Amino acid sequence: MDMLKRVPISEQDPKERAKNFEEVCLGYTEDEAVAEASRCLNCKNPRCVSGCPVSINIPAFIQEVKNRDFEKAYEIISLSSALPAVCGRVCPQETQCEGVCVRGVKGEPVAIGKLERFVADFAMKNGIEPKVSAEKKGHKVAVIGAGPAGLTCAGDLARNGYDVTIFEALHKAGGVLVYGIPEFRLPKERVVAVEVENVKKLGVKIETDVVVGRSVTIDDLMEKKGFEAVFIGSGAGLPRFMGIPGEQANGVFSANEYLTRSNLMKAYADKDTPIKPGKKVVVVGGGNVAMDSARTALRLGADVTVVYRRSMKELPARVEEVHHAKEEGVKFDLLTNPVEILTGEDGSVCGIRVIRMELGEPDASGRRSPVEIKGSEFEMECDTVIMALGTSPNPLISRTTNGLETNKRGCIVAEEEFGKTSKDGVFAGGDAVTGAATVILAMGAGKAAAKGIMDYFEK
Amino acid sequence: MFEIVKKKVLADRIVLMDVKAKNVTERCLPGQFIIARTGEDGERIPLTICDYDREKEEITIVIQTIGASTEKMALLNEGDCFTDIVGPLGNPSEICLLENLEETKKKNIVFVAGGLGIAPVYCQVKWLHEHGVDCSVIMGSRTKDLLFFIEEMESVSGHVYVTTDDGTYGFHGMGTDQLKALYDEGIRFDHCVAIGPTIMMKFVCKLTKELSIHTVVSMNMIMVDGTGMCGACRLLVGDEVKFACVDGPEFDGHLVDFDLAMKRVALYKTEEGRKKLEFEEGETHKGGCKNC
Numbered sequence: 214m215d216m217l218k219r220v221p222i223s224e225q226d227p228k229e230r231a232k233n234f235e236e237v238c239l240g241y242t243e244d245e246a247v248a249e250a251s252r253c254l255n256c257k258n259p260r261c262v263s264g265c266p267v268s269i270n271i272p273a274f275i276q277e278v279k280n281r282d283f284e285k286a287y288e289i290i291s292l293s294s295a296l297p298a299v300c301g302r303v304c305p306q307e308t309q310c311e312g313v314c315v316r317g318v319k320g321e322p323v324a325i326g327k328l329e330r331f332v333a334d335f336a337m338k339n340g341i342e343p344k345v346s347a348e349k350k351g352h353k354v355a356v357i358g359a360g361p362a363g364l365t366c367a368g369d370l371a372r373n374g375y376d377v378t379i380f381e382a383l384h385k386a387g388g389v390l391v392y393g394i395p396e397f398r399l400p401k402e403r404v405v406a407v408e409v410e411n412v413k414k415l416g417v418k419i420e421t422d423v424v425v426g427r428s429v430t431i432d433d434l435m436e437k438k439g440f441e442a443v444f445i446g447s448g449a450g451l452p453r454f455m456g457i458p459g460e461q462a463n464g465v466f467s468a469n470e471y472l473t474r475s476n477l478m479k480a481y482a483d484k485d486t487p488i489k490p491g492k493k494v495v496v497v498g499g500g501n502v503a504m505d506s507a508r509t510a511l512r513l514g515a516d517v518t519v520v521y522r523r524s525m526k527e528l529p530a531r532v533e534e535v536h537h538a539k540e541e542g543v544k545f546d547l548l549t550n551p552v553e554i555l556t557g558e559d560g561s562v563c564g565i566r567v568i569r570m571e572l573g574e575p576d577a578s579g580r581r582s583p584v585e586i587k588g589s590e591f592e593m594e595c596d597t598v599i600m601a602l603g604t605s606p607n608p609l610i611s612r613t614t615n616g617l618e619t620n621k622r623g624c625i626v627a628e629e630e631f632g633k634t635s636k637d638g639v640f641a642g643g644d645a646v647t648g649a650a651t652v653i654l655a656m657g658a659g660k661a662a663a664k665g666i667m668d669y670f671e672k
Numbered sequence: 673m674f675e676i677v678k679k680k681v682l683a684d685r686i687v688l689m690d691v692k693a694k695n696v697t698e699r700c701l702p703g704q705f706i707i708a709r710t711g712e713d714g715e716r717i718p719l720t721i722c723d724y725d726r727e728k729e730e731i732t733i734v735i736q737t738i739g740a741s742t743e744k745m746a747l748l749n750e751g752d753c754f755t756d757i758v759g760p761l762g763n764p765s766e767i768c769l770l771e772n773l774e775e776t777k778k779k780n781i782v783f784v785a786g787g788l789g790i791a792p793v794y795c796q797v798k799w800l801h802e803h804g805v806d807c808s809v810i811m812g813s814r815t816k817d818l819l820f821f822i823e824e825m826e827s828v829s830g831h832v833y834v835t836t837d838d839g840t841y842g843f844h845g846m847g848t849d850q851l852k853a854l855y856d857e858g859i860r861f862d863h864c865v866a867i868g869p870t871i872m873m874k875f876v877c878k879l880t881k882e883l884s885i886h887t888v889v890s891m892n893m894i895m896v897d898g899t900g901m902c903g904a905c906r907l908l909v910g911d912e913v914k915f916a917c918v919d920g921p922e923f924d925g926h927l928v929d930f931d932l933a934m935k936r937v938a939l940y941k942t943e944e945g946r947k948k949l950e951f952e953e954g955e956t957h958k959g960g961c962k963n964c
Contacts, residue, residue, distance in 0.1 A: 382899045384709060384716075384756040392897075420695075422758040424899050428695045451915060452903035461913070461932055463939050467903035473896050484713035485741050486896075487943035560935045607900040608918060 217320025220249040222327055227540035231511055234396045234481050237537055238302070238327075243281070246331040250278035252316060253323050260313040261325060266657030267300075267365070269293040271310055271325055278328055287336040290329060291343040295368030295412050296361065296656065298337065298404045299390055301330025304653045305531050337407050342414055343372075350374040352670050355440040356417075357425045357610070360388020361652045362446030362643030364412050365659030366666075371415040373667060378440075380423040385477065388448050389644075389652065392477040393469070395505050397512070398534075401476070426609030431617070435638065442666045444632070445625060445641035446659055449649050450607030454600055455497070459554030464489070464562030468498070468506045468601035475509050491515045491597030495565050497551055498601030499523065501651075504534040506599045507543045517543045518593070522550040522570050522583040548572070548583065552590060554598055564594045603649045614639070624648055631665025632658060640665050674708075674754035677730060682820035683813075685737045686788065687746050688722070694729040696721070696759040702796040703765025703890065703922055706731065707898045709756040710748065715741040718895050721760060722791035723798070731757075734791035734820075740951035761898045762921045766888070767863070768799045776800070781807035782854075782861040782885075784847040784876050786868025787814075790821050792890060793867050794828070801828035808861070809833065810850045816840035847872065848879050861885050866925060870937060874930035881926050889925035891916045894937060907933050 214220075223239045224230075230237055241249065253275040261271040270289050277286035290297045306312070306326035314322035335341075352375050356363045359381035367377045385391050386409045391401055399405060413419060423429060425447070434440045452467030454460050471488070478486035490513035496506050499521035511517045519538070521528060524547050528535060539545070548570045555564035569589035572581035606623040618626045618635035625634060625641045632640040642658025644650055678690035696706055705720045723732035737743045748754070767776045781800070785793035790811050800807055812835030813819050819834065819841060826832050834842030835850050843850050847868075854861075864887040866876040873889040880887040893905035893916040905916035910927035914920065 382758065383897060384758065392901075422756050423695050424758060424761065427699070427760055427899075428758070429698060449901070451900050451918065454903075454906075454913065456913075461906065461908060461936070463935055470896055470902040470904045473902050478715065478896065479713050482713075485711070485715040485744075485947065486713075487940045487947065489939070489943070560932075604901075609900060 214248060216252055219252075219321045219324050220245050222324070227537075227542075230397065231541040234512055236400055237397050240334055241327055241331045243283075246278055246328060247281060249324050249328060250275045253279070254315055256315055260315065261310040264310045264313040265293075266309065266653050267293045267660050269329070274332065275323065275325070275328060278332060283332055283335045284339075284341050286332045287341055288344070290332060293660075294656070295343075295365050295415075296408045297329050298333035298408055299361070299399060300653055300656070301326050301328075301333055302399050302404070303394060305651060307532060309653070333408075337404075343411055345372075345415055348374045349376070350670070352376065352442070353378070353440045354442045354444065354666060355380060355434045355438075356444045356446060357431075358382070358388055358446040358448050358643070358645075359386035359409070359419055359421075360446060360448050360643065360655065361390065362448070362655035362659035362662075363388070363444065364409065365656040366444045366446060366642070366663045367417045368412045368415055369660055369663035370666060371412070371417045373663075375666075377416070378418045378420060380425050380429070381419060381421045382424040382447075383477065384421050386419050386421060392473045393502065393505070394652075395472065395476055395509050396481070397508065398505065424609065426613045431610065431614040431639065442638045442640065442669060444659070444662050444666065445610060445634070445639065445645055446643045446655065447607060447610055447645045448655075449604040449644040450623075451605050452600065453602040453605055455551060455602065457551060457553055459556050459562070460600075462554055462556045462560055462562050464491070464596055465554060465598045465600065468496075468502045468599050469604065471506055471599050472502070472509060475513070481509070481513060488513070489597060491595075493595040494518070494597040494599060495520055495593060495595045496599045496601055497521075498603075499528040499530055500601060500603070500649075501530045501534055502649075503601035504530045504538050506601050508538055508541060510597070510599065511541055511543055515597070518546050518595075519543060520546045520549050520551060520565075520567060522548065523580065524548055524572065527580050546593075550583065550585070551598075555592065562596055562598055564592050565598055566590055566592050604644070606645065606648070610645070622648065627662075630661060631668065632662030633665055638669065674757040676748055676750050676752050676754070679748070679750050682734065683818045685746075686734060686818070686820060687737075688732060688734050688791075688820075689748075690730045690732050691754060691757060692729055693731050693757045693759070696731050696757060697724050697726050697729045700724050700731065700760035701764035702768040702799045703792070704760035704762050705898075705921065706733065706757050706759030706761060707895070708733070708745065708754050710741075710745050710754055712755070714744070714755055716896060716898065717741050717745065718761070718892070718898055720792035720795075720890070722795050734788060736788045740947040743948065743951060758898070762917060763919075765796050765865070765922055767865070768796055773803055773805075777805055779863040780861050781805070781863045781865065782851065783807060783809045783811075784851060784864060784866040784868070784872075785809065785811040786847055786872040787818065789868030789872075789890075790819075790825070793865070794821050794825055796865065797825065798828045806830055808854075808859075810835065810847045812836060812842075812847045812850070814838065846875075848875050851876070851879060855883055864888070864925075865890075870930055870934045873925060873928075874934075877925040877928070877930070887925035888922050889928060890921045891923060891928065891933060892921070892937070893933065894939060907936065
């Protein structure tokens with residue numbers, strides 16, 4: 214075995230999977246996992262741990278995989294993460310734990326994410342559950358939103374004996390894990406539902422169909438309903454659009470809408486909620502959400518092109534997602550930006566006018582900012598345009614909570630270290646604070662806030 | 673949890689239900705709506721709140737069967753449960769807020785309700801009546817068989833005008849015709865609330881603009897989550913993009929782009945029609961129409 218190279222992992226054939234919603238990556242077998250685990254150098258000062266937003270003891274769990282004690286490996290991960298099967302699938306490991314792995318200096322880093330996934334899947338298959346704490350603290354905490362931030366915060370608090378209730382606006386728990394990330398990347402019943410169930414087994418109550426800010430307010434939760442602390446993990450908000458002509462036409466969707474119809478409402482499986490799959494689809498944007506939209510449209514039978522205003526190097530989506538999208542047949546038109554959406558006689562989308570871009574000086578984010586090339590406009594034919602440009606914060610909670618500070622973008626202001634907001638006893642984290650980011654960063658924020666809440670009670 | 677405690681057929685394809693919904697009744701007010709779902713993979717259907725009882729923790733909703741999902745709902749009986757009901761969603765009507773009551777009392781208000789819009793209008797008129805505000809109501813439908821809530825409306829308003837397009841009941845003509853007739857009689861309103869089919873609201877607004885009556889409309893857009901995430905319910909109000917679920921559903925009717933809204937509301941007609949046929953007749957239709 215070449216120790217510089219990863220043990221390869223099997224995937225569904227691109228031609229096959231472009232037509233179905235089954236999971237792309239098939240995961241390691243026991244022997245493959247053990248072989249990959251043996252590549253870990255078990256460093257004295259493990260850089261991977263500091264690269265992990267929830268600080269999983271990575272070398273320790275990998276050593277247990279090497280020893281074939283998968284149950285012990287699961288126990289170690291469970292101490293730090295409530296959602297290992299999710300993280301093993303959707304974390305950007307290449308920029309976190311694996312990005313700093315010493316193995317990666319000369320060869321390929323250890324496949325930490327794939328090993329985490331293997332361990333979590335093993336636990337699920339064998340009915341191994343996280344351990345429940347015995348000692349009850351008797352403090353009531355409300356968590357708003359059953360997404361990655363909320364589930365993590367609730368899980369950590371429950372494990373430490375707190376009485377936690379999650380209020381979820383949708384009819385199903387999971388947040389972006391159920392409405393946003395597609396089935397082929399993250400199976401809903403087999404993976405997400407099981408990990409949500411595990412959080413419940415820690416003692417967390419989940420009340421769905423409660424919109425905080427409408428059904429009940431934070432002030433009511435604290436003043437009338439006996440909650441002593443609140444964590445806001447309400448997630449992303451309203452979809453952004455470009456503000457170009459034609460954007461309100463039929464056939465222009467936000468990625469949030471397109472993905473929610475397909476994922477949460479299972480339109481891909483032809484359930485009650487309709488979807489317009491589109492025959493020729495243009496996806497605008499270059500993040501993971503854009504890739505998810507493009508690959509969903511492709512599986513629904515469309516010819517799909519991603520339009521992004523910078524170059525491949527700046528594309529913010531995970532390398533693996535872009536690679537998978539290309540393999541499956543998604544086309545990319547880079548350094549291109551829409552200027553107008555064209556509509557036919559019936560007012561529906563019939564095309565998109567775009568302009569070529571070139572990269573100029575670096576902007577505030579450090580990336581070279583795209584500049585229009587004069588006279589380079591051209592038209593692309595399409596019947597559907599999906600806008601994947603991020604979101605702006607949902608105003609429902611900030612509007613109805615006294616003394617909760619927001620910044621000029623409308624995001625809730627919270628200290629990074631422990632998620633403390635301007636209101637006593639109220640903590641926040643995840644997309645509601647940072648704007649659209651990743652699952653694991655939201656989990657990191659949920660974890661930090663759980664620590665903050667525990668400190669708050671100890672004082 | 674969301675048990676149907678009362679069901680009543682109001683008119684052809686229109687049913688009323690009183691449903692247990694503790695999560696909604698604590699804070700709901702006239703003008704707001706809920707989203708209901710029936711079945712494991714049921715569609716999220718927005719429905720206006722037509723009445724509520726905080727003590728009994730019940731809301732009243734009125735459902736018109738227009739697609740497969742609403743037909744499934746209409747088949748539920750007393751004792752059955754909705755899978756989900758979430759709300760209240762959207763903002764309450766401005767004239768039904770206690771903090772605005774003094775202002776509201778100074779206004780001479782007329783409601784124009786069309787079709788299913790009669791139900792949400794009743795909710796607002798009742799609230800105003802209970803708070804000492806009397807207002808006029810023009811309520812109408814295409815034909816007599818589609819009318820409902822006449823007695824209920826008369827119990828909360830001293831000036832109810834019923835219209836039918838075909839003249840089978842009450843005033844022969846549309847709501848706009850009745851409003852114009854009242855104006856010609858010398859009755860002056862300074863605030864109008866129009867709720868009903870988009871096309872009706874469009875024409876009410878056209879008239880009230882001519883008559884200089886400030887007009888509020890309640891926009892019934894397509895929604896998925898209804899909480900400010902999907903952006904399906906966007907519309908143009910005075911050239912600004914607004915989301916009916918967080919910014920509405922009520923807007924200044926003289927600023928709404930109704931033509932665009934009507935196109936957006938019709939977006940899924942083909943898909944919905946196909947699902948409805950499938951639900952009613954089984955899989956009788958298998959492609960060939962080039963739409964599916």
